[in-house]
Amino acid sequence: MSRLKNKDTITSIALVAPSILAVGIFVYGFIAWSMRVSFSAWKGLLPDYTWVGLKNYIELFSDPRFWIDIRNTITFTSVFVIGSILLGLFLAVLLDQNLPGENFFRSLFLFPMAISFIVTGVVWRWLMNPATGTRISGFNQLFDAIGLDFLINTWHTTPRWGIAAIALAAIWQMSGFTMALYLGGLRSVPDELREAARVDGATELQIYRHIVLPMLNPVTLSALIILGHISLKVFDLIIAIAGKQLPLDVPAIYMWQATFDGYFFGRGAAIAILLLLAVSLLIIPYIIYNIRNEADL
Amino acid sequence: MSHKKFSWMTLSFVLVLVLALTACGGGVAETEDVEPADVTEATEAPEATEAPLAEGDQVEVFSWWTGGGEAAGLEAMIEVFAVEYPDIEFVNAAVAGGAGTNARAVLATRLQAGDPPDSWQGHAGQELIGTYVAANQLEPLNFLYEQEGWLEVMPETLIPLISQDGNIYSVPVNIHRANVLWYNPAILEANGIAVPTTLDEWFAAMDVLQGTDVIPLALGEQWTVMHLYETVMLASLGPDAYNGLWDGTTAWDSAEVLAALEDFERILAYTNADSSSLTWQDAAQLVVNGDAAFNVMGDWAEGYFRELGMEPNVDYGWAAVPGTGGTFQFLSDSFVLPVSAPHRDASIAWLTTAGSRAGQEAFNPVKGSICARTDCDPALFGVYLQSAMDDWASNIVVGSLTHGVVANDSWKVEIDNALGVFLAERNIEGFQAALTAACSSSGPCP
Structure with a gap:
C-alpha cells in the first residue's frame, strides 16, 4: 500500500513540477532579476551589472517627475476606486429590486468590462475633447446642445486634476464589474433576515443601512483590492487617451519610457520594483485574511 | 437557497471574466502602439523576421517602415536594389508600431542575443551613435563614402553630425526639415x-x-x-x-x-x-x-x-x-552596417543602393522628403520640396533634438x-x- 502511495505522490509531484518550474523562473526568477537590475548602473543597450546599491531609488525620490507620478496615482486611485464602488453598489441595488428586464440590464452594465482599456481610451479621448468654440465635440458638444454649458470643461487637460477625468473612463469600464460583485453579495443576504426586520417594523432604508450593507463588507474589501491593484498598474488607458505626456504621467508610463526610450534599465527596474511593492502592500494582507477565513470554515 | 446558488454562479462568472481580461492584457500590448497610419498598408510588408532559405546571398534589412509613403518608398528602393543586385535576396524585416518604439525594442533584444540583422534603420546622428556605437555594434562607413564619392554630394556641415571621432556611421537616405x-x-x-x-x-x-x-x-x-x-x-x-x-x-x-x-x-x-x-x-x-x-x-x-x-x-x-x-x-532616416552583420557584402551592397542617386530618387518622391544627396533631379519633387532642396544645398545644417x-x-x-x-x-x-x-x-x- 505505502509503495503505491509513494508512487502516487511521485506522479503528482511530476505533474505539478513543470508549472512550478515555469512560475518559479518566469515570475519569481524575473522578479529577482529585476531587483538585481534595479541595484545596477545599467544604462544603455548592453547589460551593466555594476552594483550601485540604492542609487536608482534615491534618484527616483529626488526626481520631480516621479513625485508627479505618485500624486497622479493617488488622485487616480481615489477617484477610480471610490467612484466604481459607489456606482457599482448603486447599480447592484437597483438590479436587486426584482424588476423586469434584470437580465438585460445586468449584461448591459457588465459589457464595458469585456472591452480592452485601449478601446475605452480611444473612445473617451473623443468624448472628452476639451476644444470649445467651432471645434467643440464629444461631451462638451452634448452639454452645449442641451443647455448645460456650465458642465463644459477641459477634461484631462485640466492642470493638476486632469488625471481624475481619466479615472472617469476607468469607472465607466469597471463599475459593471463592481456591480456584479455586489449583486452576488446582495443575493447571498438571506430573505429571512430582511423579512424578520420588516416584521420588527424596519423601513427598507433601515434594512439596507443596518442589515444588507454590513453583510457586504467582505465584497467591498474584495472590490477594493481588485480595483486598487488595477489602478496602481494603469498604463494602457492613459497611453490611449493622452500618450506620453507628463501632466498625466503615472509610474508605469515612466517605467516604460525610462527603459525603452531612454535605455535607463536600472531606473526602469527600480520603478518596477516599487510598483510591485505597492501592489504587494495591498494584496498580501488580503491573501492572509482570505487564508485565515478559509481555515475557519 | 436559490439566491445563494445564484451568487456563486455570478461570482464564478466574474472570476472567469477577470481571467479572460488578464489574458487579453497580453494581446493588448501588441496593438496599442499601432497608429492609424501604420494600419493602412501594414498588410503589405512582411512582419515576421524568420530566417529564410539557406541558399544564395541575402540581406535582411530591419525597419519600422510598414505603412503609408514610407513603406511605398522602401518598396521603390527595393526595386532599384533588385535591378542592381539581382543575386541578392532582399528580406524585409519591418516591425510595425509606435513610430519605431516597438522596432527598437525588438532590435535591442536581437542585438543582446547576438543575432543582428544585416542592416537597420535609425535616425541619423546621436540616436544611432549614442546607442549602438557606444555598445560597439556599428562599423564606420568612411571607406564607402570615399569609394562612392558621397562626401562631394552631401552637405559639408552634415558629415560631423552623423560622425563620431571622425568616423561616419550611417547612410542617410532622406532628409526632413524641422524648423x-x-x-x-x-x-x-x-x-x-x-x-x-x-x-x-x-x-x-x-x-x-x-x-x-x-x-x-x-x-x-x-x-x-x-x-x-x-x-x-x-x-x-x-x-x-x-x-x-x-x-x-x-x-x-x-x-x-x-x-x-x-x-x-x-x-x-x-x-x-x-x-x-x-x-x-x-x-x-x-x-x-x-x-x-x-x-x-x-x-x-x-x-x-x-x-x-x-x-x-x-x-x-x-x-x-x-x-x-x-x-x-x-533629421534623417539612415541605414547602418553592424559589426557582426551575417552577410557583410550584401549589407554593403544595400547601403550602396541606399546612398545612390537612383535609390534616393526612387525613395524620396514617394515618401515626401528630399534626398540626402544634393544632386537629385528637382523635377521629381513638388514646389515645397524644391525649395527645401535649394536650402539643403546652400544653408548651414544643424541637427534636430526631438528626432x-x-x-x-x-x-x-x-x-x-x-x-x-x-x-x-x-x-x-x-x-x-x-x-x-x-x-x-x-x-x-x-
Whole structure:
C-alpha cells in the first residue's frame, strides 16, 4: 500500500513540477532579476551589472517627475476606486429590486468590462475633447446642445486634476464589474433576515443601512483590492487617451519610457520594483485574511 | 437557497471574466502602439523576421517602415536594389508600431542575443551613435563614402553630425526639415501681417492676432512642444551656440540659454489651451482650416496638407522658423552596417543602393522628403520640396533634438522630463537647472 502511495505522490509531484518550474523562473526568477537590475548602473543597450546599491531609488525620490507620478496615482486611485464602488453598489441595488428586464440590464452594465482599456481610451479621448468654440465635440458638444454649458470643461487637460477625468473612463469600464460583485453579495443576504426586520417594523432604508450593507463588507474589501491593484498598474488607458505626456504621467508610463526610450534599465527596474511593492502592500494582507477565513470554515 | 446558488454562479462568472481580461492584457500590448497610419498598408510588408532559405546571398534589412509613403518608398528602393543586385535576396524585416518604439525594442533584444540583422534603420546622428556605437555594434562607413564619392554630394556641415571621432556611421537616405513655420496666408493678409523673419517680428505678429478669435500658434501634444522648443532654441541662440549645446561648448546654465528659455516661455503664451489633446496632424490642420495662423512642424506636415487636398501657397505658406533663416535643422532616416552583420557584402551592397542617386530618387518622391544627396533631379519633387532642396544645398545644417540627431536617447528622455515638469509647473529656473543636470548625466558636460 505505502509503495503505491509513494508512487502516487511521485506522479503528482511530476505533474505539478513543470508549472512550478515555469512560475518559479518566469515570475519569481524575473522578479529577482529585476531587483538585481534595479541595484545596477545599467544604462544603455548592453547589460551593466555594476552594483550601485540604492542609487536608482534615491534618484527616483529626488526626481520631480516621479513625485508627479505618485500624486497622479493617488488622485487616480481615489477617484477610480471610490467612484466604481459607489456606482457599482448603486447599480447592484437597483438590479436587486426584482424588476423586469434584470437580465438585460445586468449584461448591459457588465459589457464595458469585456472591452480592452485601449478601446475605452480611444473612445473617451473623443468624448472628452476639451476644444470649445467651432471645434467643440464629444461631451462638451452634448452639454452645449442641451443647455448645460456650465458642465463644459477641459477634461484631462485640466492642470493638476486632469488625471481624475481619466479615472472617469476607468469607472465607466469597471463599475459593471463592481456591480456584479455586489449583486452576488446582495443575493447571498438571506430573505429571512430582511423579512424578520420588516416584521420588527424596519423601513427598507433601515434594512439596507443596518442589515444588507454590513453583510457586504467582505465584497467591498474584495472590490477594493481588485480595483486598487488595477489602478496602481494603469498604463494602457492613459497611453490611449493622452500618450506620453507628463501632466498625466503615472509610474508605469515612466517605467516604460525610462527603459525603452531612454535605455535607463536600472531606473526602469527600480520603478518596477516599487510598483510591485505597492501592489504587494495591498494584496498580501488580503491573501492572509482570505487564508485565515478559509481555515475557519 | 436559490439566491445563494445564484451568487456563486455570478461570482464564478466574474472570476472567469477577470481571467479572460488578464489574458487579453497580453494581446493588448501588441496593438496599442499601432497608429492609424501604420494600419493602412501594414498588410503589405512582411512582419515576421524568420530566417529564410539557406541558399544564395541575402540581406535582411530591419525597419519600422510598414505603412503609408514610407513603406511605398522602401518598396521603390527595393526595386532599384533588385535591378542592381539581382543575386541578392532582399528580406524585409519591418516591425510595425509606435513610430519605431516597438522596432527598437525588438532590435535591442536581437542585438543582446547576438543575432543582428544585416542592416537597420535609425535616425541619423546621436540616436544611432549614442546607442549602438557606444555598445560597439556599428562599423564606420568612411571607406564607402570615399569609394562612392558621397562626401562631394552631401552637405559639408552634415558629415560631423552623423560622425563620431571622425568616423561616419550611417547612410542617410532622406532628409526632413524641422524648423519650418507653416502659416495661413489668408489670415496673415486679413490682419496686415507680413511673414515674420525674426523672433521680435513673430511676437509682434502674434500680439496682433491675440485679440482676434484666431489661435496665434497651433500646438499639439508634448513631443510637438519639444519640437517647438528646439526650433526656438536655434532661433534665439543662432546655429553656432545651438551646436555648442550638444558638444558641451555652450553652457546650459549660461545667460544666453536663460534668454532662449524665456523666449520659449513667451511663445507658449500664444498657443492653444487644448494642445495636449491634439496630435501633430490636429495642430497642423488648425492652420489650413483657418483656426490658427501659425504652426511649427517638420516638413512631413506638407505631405499631410496635400493629403487633405490643400494647395501650396494658397491654403498654406511656409518659411523658416523666425530667426532661423539660412539654417536647415534636419533629421534623417539612415541605414547602418553592424559589426557582426551575417552577410557583410550584401549589407554593403544595400547601403550602396541606399546612398545612390537612383535609390534616393526612387525613395524620396514617394515618401515626401528630399534626398540626402544634393544632386537629385528637382523635377521629381513638388514646389515645397524644391525649395527645401535649394536650402539643403546652400544653408548651414544643424541637427534636430526631438528626432534624434543631436542628443542620444537617454539625454533626450532627460530633456523631455525637464520639459514636461516645466509645462506642469512653469518654473524657468528649475527648468534650466534640470537641463544643466541632464547634460552632465547623459550628455558631454562635466
